[in-house]
Amino acid sequence: MIWSELKAEFDKIYNSDSLCIEVQEKIENGTLTYAKANEYAIKIGEKMAKFLNDNNALPEGISYEEAKSILTDSLGYSYKLASNAACAAQKKVNDDAEIGLNAVSPKYQKDRIDGLAKEISSKGYANIKNSVDDQIVNFTQSAVDDTVSVNAYFQAHSGLSPKIKRIAEFRCCKWCSNLAGTYDYPAPNDVYRRHSNCRCTTEFVAGKKKQDIWSKKIIHDGSKTAKLRKESPISSKVRFKTQEMPRDEYIKAVSLWDKYEEVKIHYEGGKERLYEELDNNLTYEEKMSATINKNVGNYRYTALHKGHNQYKIIKEVPLDPIEKMFKEEYGELYEQLFG
Ligand SMILES: [Zn+2]
Numbered sequence: 001m002i003w004s005e006l007k008a009e010f011d012k013i014y015n016s017d018s019l020c021i022e023v024q025e026k027i028e029n030g031t032l033t034y035a036k037a038n039e040y041a042i043k044i045g046e047k048m049a050k051f052l053n054d055n056n057a058l059p060e061g062i063s064y065e066e067a068k069s070i071l072t073d074s075l076g077y078s079y080k081l082a083s084n085a086a087c088a089a090q091k092k093v094n095d096d097a098e099i100g101l102n103a104v105s106p107k108y109q110k111d112r113i114d115g116l117a118k119e120i121s122s123k124g125y126a127n128i129k130n131s132v133d134d135q136i137v138n139f140t141q142s143a144v145d146d147t148v149s150v151n152a153y154f155q156a157h158s159g160l161s162p163k164i165k166r167i168a169e170f171r172c173c174k175w176c177s178n179l180a181g182t183y184d185y186p187a188p189n190d191v192y193r194r195h196s197n198c199r200c201t202t203e204f205v206a207g208k209k210k211q212d213i214w215s216k217k218i219i220h221d222g223s224k225t226a227k228l229r230k231e232s233p234i235s236s237k238v239r240f241k242t243q244e245m246p247r248d249e250y251i252k253a254v255s256l257w258d259k260y261e262e263v264k265i266h267y268e269g270g271k272e273r274l275y276e277e278l279d280n281n282l283t284y285e286e287k288m289s290a291t292i293n294k295n296v297g298n299y300r301y302t303a304l305h306k307g308h309n310q311y312k313i314i315k316e317v318p319l320d321p322i323e324k325m326f327k328e329e330y331g332e333l334y335e336q337l338f339g
């Protein structure tokens with residue numbers, strides 16, 4: 001069974017569902033909320049699970065490759081429907097809060113589909129039907145979580161202070177009721193996690209503009225930087241080579257310098273090139289700081305810093321999947337924010 005044959009059938013079911021019709025209308029007139037998008041994602045997931053079952057799309061003896069192919073198409077489709085809705089909800093949040101930013105859409109994690117295909121091909125769909133159905137719903141719901149997450153990431157790095165709200169489903173477990181609440185970005189990873197049969201939801205809450213952050217993209221003209229410099233409460237600065245730095249920060253850097261070994265780095269341009277990248281891309285705030293966290297290439301680096309071209313890399317971690325996805329999907333925007 002191939003998806004292109006099935007899709008038209010699924011669309012028929014979709015187009016005769018009142019919630020799906022309602023959501024499509026709300027997407028078009030810009031009134032869709034996150035709450036509705038979540039309800040819709042659950043519904044789409046349930047419909048897709050039932051549809052695959054009704055059409056025997058995952059028959060006994062299906063190979064890993066076949067299962068992967070049908071799941072990639074069908075779940076990719078339900079993910080897309082749910083993420084479109086979530087993006088419309090995000091757009092409404094942005095508009096209501098007068099945030100002049102677009103909603104960014106997420107990409108699903110391929111390894112979730114790979115894992116499910118492996119499970120189905122080795123155990124047989126019939127034997128694990130309930131678990132598979134639940135994972136399909138869960139996966140579709142993740143489109144909303146990913147939208148919340150990627151937009152929080154985007155806005156936080158655009159100088160805003162987004163919040164992430166997790167809502168516990170009525171009578172879900174104790175773990176979930178403890179987790180419910182509103183979080184500042186970055187929220188703990190658990191906020192986006194869901195155990196089996198969990199129908200808790202996440203929403204994006206717009207925050208106010210931060211007072212203390214300025215990326216070189218947001219404030220790029222020299223005059224404003226100069227003004228900030230003048231207004232900075234730091235009075236006592238030392239000049240180190242060509243760079244000014246507050247005395248206490250410089251002292252901090254020097255005192256930390258010998259406590260840490262420089263780590264082996266995997267940046268393809270090598271260490272000197274990495275220093276250069278750091279040097280060219282620090283914000284004013286970072287230039288004033290003894291420690292720096294910066295994304296270069298596919299890694300996030302933590303460096304000690306004691307002035308112009310004086311770095312010691314003390315930590316290198318690969319970018320998290322959301323960040324990586326963001327970078328792949330929105331390369332240019334990403335470069336503007338971090339480059
Ligand atoms: Zn729950």
